[in-house]
Amino acid sequence: MTDxxxxxxxxxxxxxxxxxxxxxxxxxQPGSPCRSRGGAVASAYHTRRFTMVxxxxxxxxxxxPADRGPGRPWRPGTPPPAPIDPDLPSxxxxxxxxxxxxxxxELDSQLDALAKHGIxxxxxxxxxxxxxxxxxxxxxxxxxxxxxxxxxxxxxxVIFTVYEMKRLGRDAAELTALADHLTAHGLVLEMLAxxxxxxxxxxxxxxxxxxxxxxxAETERENIRESTLEGLDTAARKGKHGGRPPVITxxxxxxxxxxxxxxxxxxxxxxxxxxxxxxxxxxxPSVASIYRALAEHxxxxxxxxxxxxxxxxxxxxKAAGDVPRPRPERVLSTEETVxxx
Numbered sequence: 001m002t003d004x005x006x007x008x009x010x011x012x013x014x015x016x017x018x019x020x021x022x023x024x025x026x027x028x029q030p031g032s033p034c035r036s037r038g039g040a041v042a043s044a045y046h047t048r049r050f051t052m053v054x055x056x057x058x059x060x061x062x063x064x065p066a067d068r069g070p071g072r073p074w075r076p077g078t079p080p081p082a083p084i085d086p087d088l089p090s091x092x093x094x095x096x097x098x099x100x101x102x103x104x105x106e107l108d109s110q111l112d113a114l115a116k117h118g119i120x121x122x123x124x125x126x127x128x129x130x131x132x133x134x135x136x137x138x139x140x141x142x143x144x145x146x147x148x149x150x151x152x153x154x155x156x157x158v159i160f161t162v163y164e165m166k167r168l169g170r171d172a173a174e175l176t177a178l179a180d181h182l183t184a185h186g187l188v189l190e191m192l193a194x195x196x197x198x199x200x201x202x203x204x205x206x207x208x209x210x211x212x213x214x215x216x217a218e219t220e221r222e223n224i225r226e227s228t229l230e231g232l233d234t235a236a237r238k239g240k241h242g243g244r245p246p247v248i249t250x251x252x253x254x255x256x257x258x259x260x261x262x263x264x265x266x267x268x269x270x271x272x273x274x275x276x277x278x279x280x281x282x283x284x285p286s287v288a289s290i291y292r293a294l295a296e297h298x299x300x301x302x303x304x305x306x307x308x309x310x311x312x313x314x315x316x317x318k319a320a321g322d323v324p325r326p327r328p329e330r331v332l333s334t335e336e337t338v339x340x341x
Contacts (some may be wrong), residue, residue: 164194
């Protein structure tokens with residue numbers, strides 16, 4: 001017979017049974033451990049909470065398991081799933097997500113593939129944004145919708161569907177964290193193409209397989225980055241530099257210089273100039289853009305003259321013998337050598 005004065009050992013099932021209840025003292029919701037007044041995870045569940053479990057009514061103390069992090073800052077846990085009525089009909093509900101990195105790319109192929117898979121257009125979220133951006137609004141909205149659907153229909157299987165893995169991201173840690181998030185909320189991940197097509201079950205051996213392909217996606221991202229940098233370097237060597245075209249072209253600058261030489265001001269010339277290319281094609285450049293172009297032109301024109309003037313000054317100093325010469329190296333004596341050592 002055990003001593004009732006000694007705290008009985010508590011395993012994980014005891015903690016799960018306690019966390020099925022809401023704590024009357026600290027208001028911890030189901031799925032979360034109790035918290036102390038200081039805002040940390042309490043070392044033991046409050047008495048009024050664990051006495052709600054019939055088999056723990058006579059226990060003097062129920063410790064908080066180590067995996068809940070006693071003493072650490074308190075965070076709300078995952079609420080236990082609601083009991084499912086076996087008489088309710090089960091169904092698959094899919095939430096689609098499509099993404100591409102740049103505005104120049106098209107989403108039509110992904111949207112068509114998701115629509116052919118039976119996902120209504122109003123259940124497909126799409127955006128043009130890079131995976132380097134940590135906060136993707138439509139992605140967060142799709143996840144929130146999937147969680148809400150699962151909360152309202154726990155008897156249904158909610159499937160988060162994408163065309164391929166790299167639409168979700170290319171960072172292995174981010175993809176693995178996403179899989180854990182989906183699992184924690186009872187969601188299922190599905191991919192239509194790529195190295196891991198089909199419905200993904202992130203439990204058991206499937207988790208290792210997903211981590212492997214997530215690492216492959218991250219490696220592919222690094223290869224794309226290196227290839228892009230090499231291409232930019234090769235183009236720069238050939239004199240081709242990226243970026244948007246200049247607002248003030250050489251012809252426009254020539255016109256400004258010619259008319260200013262004739263006595264006209266920049267404000268008088270500006271209405272007659274038309275931008276030939278770019279987003280502002282057909283519009284007039286701003287006065288500030290014209291002044292910046294004139295300043296850059298003045299620098300380019302002054303550079304050869306400044307170099308020529310520097311060479312002339314150096315030649316004059318050399319002829320006059322005023323050019324400073326380097327100091328001759330002094331040979332150290334034996335005593336000085338020993339001191340420096």
